[in-house]
Amino acid sequence: MFPIVEAGFLAPDIKRFVVEAPRIARKRQAGQFVIVRVHAKGERIPLTIADGDASRGTITLIVQGIGKTTKLMNLLEPGDALLDLVGPLGKPSEIQRFGTTVVIGGGVGAAIAYPTAKALHEAGNHVISILGGRNKDLVILEQEIRAISDEVFITTDDGSSGRKGLVIDPLKEMIAEGRLPDLVLAIGPVRMMQAVAEVTRPHGIHTVVSLNSLMVDGTGMCGGCRIVTHTGAKFACVDGPEFDAHNVDFEILAQRNRMYADREAAELREFRENPDACLKEVRDSCRLEAAHPEVGLRHVGAQGQEQPS
Amino acid sequence: MSESKNTIPPKERVKLPRQHMPEEPPEERRHSFLEVNRGLTVLGATSEALRCLECAKPNCQHGCPVNVNIREFVQKVVAGDYLGAAAKIREDNVLPAITGRVCPQETQCEGCCILGNKFEPLGVGYLERFVADYEREHGVFGLPEKAPATGKKVAIVGSGPAGLSASGDLVRWGHDVTVFEALHEIGGVLIYGIPEFRLPKEIVRHEIDVLRAMGVHFETNVVIGKTLTIDEMFTEEKFDAVLVATGAGLPKFLNVPGEHLNGVYSANEFLTRVNLMRAYDSGFDEPVFDCRGQDIAVVGGGNTAMDAVRTACRLGAKTSYLVYRRTEKEMPARLEEAKHAREEGIQFLCLTNPVGFIGDDQGRLRAVRCIKMELGEPDESGRRSPCEVPGSEFDLPVQMAVIALGTGANPLIQSTTPDLNTNRRGYIAADPETLRTSKKGVFAAGDIVTGSATVILAMAAGRKAAKSIQEYLQDMTRWN
Numbered sequence: 158m159f160p161i162v163e164a165g166f167l168a169p170d171i172k173r174f175v176v177e178a179p180r181i182a183r184k185r186q187a188g189q190f191v192i193v194r195v196h197a198k199g200e201r202i203p204l205t206i207a208d209g210d211a212s213r214g215t216i217t218l219i220v221q222g223i224g225k226t227t228k229l230m231n232l233l234e235p236g237d238a239l240l241d242l243v244g245p246l247g248k249p250s251e252i253q254r255f256g257t258t259v260v261i262g263g264g265v266g267a268a269i270a271y272p273t274a275k276a277l278h279e280a281g282n283h284v285i286s287i288l289g290g291r292n293k294d295l296v297i298l299e300q301e302i303r304a305i306s307d308e309v310f311i312t313t314d315d316g317s318s319g320r321k322g323l324v325i326d327p328l329k330e331m332i333a334e335g336r337l338p339d340l341v342l343a344i345g346p347v348r349m350m351q352a353v354a355e356v357t358r359p360h361g362i363h364t365v366v367s368l369n370s371l372m373v374d375g376t377g378m379c380g381g382c383r384i385v386t387h388t389g390a391k392f393a394c395v396d397g398p399e400f401d402a403h404n405v406d407f408e409i410l411a412q413r414n415r416m417y418a419d420r421e422a423a424e425l426r427e428f429r430e431n432p433d434a435c436l437k438e439v440r441d442s443c444r445l446e447a448a449h450p451e452v453g454l455r456h457v458g459a460q461g462q463e464q465p466s
Numbered sequence: 467m468s469e470s471k472n473t474i475p476p477k478e479r480v481k482l483p484r485q486h487m488p489e490e491p492p493e494e495r496r497h498s499f500l501e502v503n504r505g506l507t508v509l510g511a512t513s514e515a516l517r518c519l520e521c522a523k524p525n526c527q528h529g530c531p532v533n534v535n536i537r538e539f540v541q542k543v544v545a546g547d548y549l550g551a552a553a554k555i556r557e558d559n560v561l562p563a564i565t566g567r568v569c570p571q572e573t574q575c576e577g578c579c580i581l582g583n584k585f586e587p588l589g590v591g592y593l594e595r596f597v598a599d600y601e602r603e604h605g606v607f608g609l610p611e612k613a614p615a616t617g618k619k620v621a622i623v624g625s626g627p628a629g630l631s632a633s634g635d636l637v638r639w640g641h642d643v644t645v646f647e648a649l650h651e652i653g654g655v656l657i658y659g660i661p662e663f664r665l666p667k668e669i670v671r672h673e674i675d676v677l678r679a680m681g682v683h684f685e686t687n688v689v690i691g692k693t694l695t696i697d698e699m700f701t702e703e704k705f706d707a708v709l710v711a712t713g714a715g716l717p718k719f720l721n722v723p724g725e726h727l728n729g730v731y732s733a734n735e736f737l738t739r740v741n742l743m744r745a746y747d748s749g750f751d752e753p754v755f756d757c758r759g760q761d762i763a764v765v766g767g768g769n770t771a772m773d774a775v776r777t778a779c780r781l782g783a784k785t786s787y788l789v790y791r792r793t794e795k796e797m798p799a800r801l802e803e804a805k806h807a808r809e810e811g812i813q814f815l816c817l818t819n820p821v822g823f824i825g826d827d828q829g830r831l832r833a834v835r836c837i838k839m840e841l842g843e844p845d846e847s848g849r850r851s852p853c854e855v856p857g858s859e860f861d862l863p864v865q866m867a868v869i870a871l872g873t874g875a876n877p878l879i880q881s882t883t884p885d886l887n888t889n890r891r892g893y894i895a896a897d898p899e900t901l902r903t904s905k906k907g908v909f910a911a912g913d914i915v916t917g918s919a920t921v922i923l924a925m926a927a928g929r930k931a932a933k934s935i936q937e938y939l940q941d942m943t944r945w946n
Binding site: 181200225240243246374377379381383389416424 | 648649650686687688689692693694715716717719721725726728731732734735738739743744749750751752753756828829876877878
């Protein structure tokens with residue numbers, strides 16, 4: 158069980174959690190992720206680690222409520238706990254002194270890009286950040302990103318913050334002006350990452366994306382997260398989550414991410430009809446776990462009765 | 467040696483028929499995750515135990531990878547001392563309810579039984595299962611004696627059969643044992659791999675509770691190599707020895723066109739979604755392909771392939787095919803699994819091999835392209851190697867396919883432990899006798915050393931490693 162010590166919304170449906178996980182806090186590096194299961198009947202979902210504090214023994218997760226599990230997680234408050242949390246998983250971002258780096262975060266992608274941008278800044282790179290969202294509310298972590306960037310561009314679809322347009326617009330202009338970055342890191346919706354890859358491809362600019370494919374175990378055991386690349390199938394959980402953008406088949410990634418769309422929509426409907434019942438499931442799971450820390454939920458005696466530990 | 471209570475003369479014993487395992491009828495069980503085998507009754511178990519010839523030099527015990535004293539436990543069944551029989555098995559095998567269900571007895575104990583020369587072998591597996599179930603159902607179990615605490619800490623990485631069996635021995639010898647598991651539930655392949663209808667999860671949990679009662683500590687959600695490295699287990703967590711028993715977790719794919727299509731799974735993924743995550747139960751959130759009314763194919767001929775194809779059938783598949791490149795005779799699956807699968811209506815397509823997957827414009831699987839095979843010369847495993855029949859390609863229309871072709875070595879630990887040597891296939895190099903690795907204090911056992919094998923072979927390796935760790939810890943004490 159992993160207690161939530163802070164929780165607050167950054168934007169409608171986007172919530173920031175600080176969770177006690179001392180071992181993960183000590184080990185995590187930029188670009189890595191955790192797998193979370195919020196209740197005893199819940200699914201396992203990957204979430205990128207947005208930040209961490211080894212001395213406090215905490216990590217930060219930023220969650221956008223899209224499906225049942227993320228919406229349910231966003232109902233949790235300090236005092237609640239995550240039932241299962243495992244990590245840090247995946248390879249850390251490659252951090253070195255590249256020179257000029259452009260970090261692009263689309264929507265909640267900014268949360269995933271932030272630790273890597275920070276590490277690039279600390280490694281002495283010139284960091285240009287481009288944050289984008291549909292509207293002003295969906296541009297998150299602007300202050301944090303400004304603090305570690307040399308230049309910042311904000312774009313929104315409706316022009317409610319920064320300039321109206323897409324995240325690729327400032328990138329295109331930069332390239333047109335002959336300012337070719339040494340590295341572009343793009344994190345956000347699949348179509349956004351694909352668009353960035355197409356902008357940089359003709360110029361041969363090294364471009365890295367962080368892929369959010371469906372996962373179960375997160376340790377290379379199931380192969381469900383496989384990505385098709387020019388050099389064959391790769392597992393996002395152990396070979397990634399970061400990949401060379403010019404090497405990834407984004408069409409197949411988008412297709413695979415839609416695999417359970419019907420079931421996900423049904424679960425979301427069910428959740429919307431009765432979010433309190435789902436929340437109760439989470440709290441009951443964690444309460445039982447707390448009452449029987451040695452044996453958890455799964456300790457059933459020979460006759461099927463609960464046994465004291 | 468206990469005294470025989472069997473008064474039937476051996477000449478008469480051989481005439482007693484082998485008991486049949488009562489089973490759920492195929493028509494009902496193919497729609498249900500209830501266990502197929504229902505277990506012998508007291509009467510059935512007694513009748514079976516009476517068939518034992520009580521050989522002076524029992525072959526069966528030598529056929530058992532963990533060397534269970536079969537003759538003595540069977541004699542206790544004859545005497546009606548079922549708890550004594552269970553305690554006798556537990557001296558050598560800490561998971562009797564599990565091995566009684568999943569061991570390939572026909573090639574081990576029962577394959578060595580002298581009765582089998584002329585008659586049917588003794589039902590050792592049935593009896594083992596009977597006494598373990600009796601013990602569990604009566605809520606009592608005899609815990610083996612425990613040595614005084616040694617003050618030594620041993621970490622076991624992985625909670626599958628190798629890790630669990632090692633933990634049982636090490637805790638009995640007085641060590642402080644912690645088992646680490648990457649997933650959220652203890653049991654490894656016993657939980658995520660083997661389906662409920664073959665090994666009910668309640669039984670696995672019970673066996674783990676027995677180990678817990680013996681003093682073994684369990685920690686879930688820890689990925690060794692990531693959350694903690696092997697070095698940190700010594701420096702930060704102060705373990706004196708570490709046993710790596712992580713299994714061979716990396717799924718093999720065919721590397722043929724179309725393998726990325728939606729509906730194509732590795733057996734690991736399909737079974738984990740169904741077994742660990744209980745995707746078959748609508749009350750659980752984890753999704754899995756909706757097999758209802760669909761045609762599906764599973765590629766492979768081992769126990770995992772049987773598990774996957776029978777699982778898909780239970781999830782409501784209309785037609786379930788097992789696609790295997792050799793003939794039924796070469797299938798590595800347990801005889802009983804193949805028999806059960808056939809009874810449940812699984813269509814065996816032998817001498818057939820997939821060469822690609824065909825999808826629709828939405829990226830969903832629509833067919834497996836197959837080619838017919840014929841058997842050629844025997845290969846290094848002694849099995850005749852299959853060759854393609856030119857021009858024999860055909861498309862098998864299915865909406866889901868599961869690839870069950872075995873697993874490889876997961877490199878997570880090796881890649882973060884530079885001084886841990888591996889062989890050319892990526893498995894951890896360990897001395898075959900001591901199971902010591904190239905790194906001081908680190909031992910390795912089970913599939914991560916040998917590649918995919920069986921539950922009982924992993925358990926045997928776990929015990930061997932435990933013994934070697936015991937010697938290592940004793941030497942350590944002597945020298946310090």
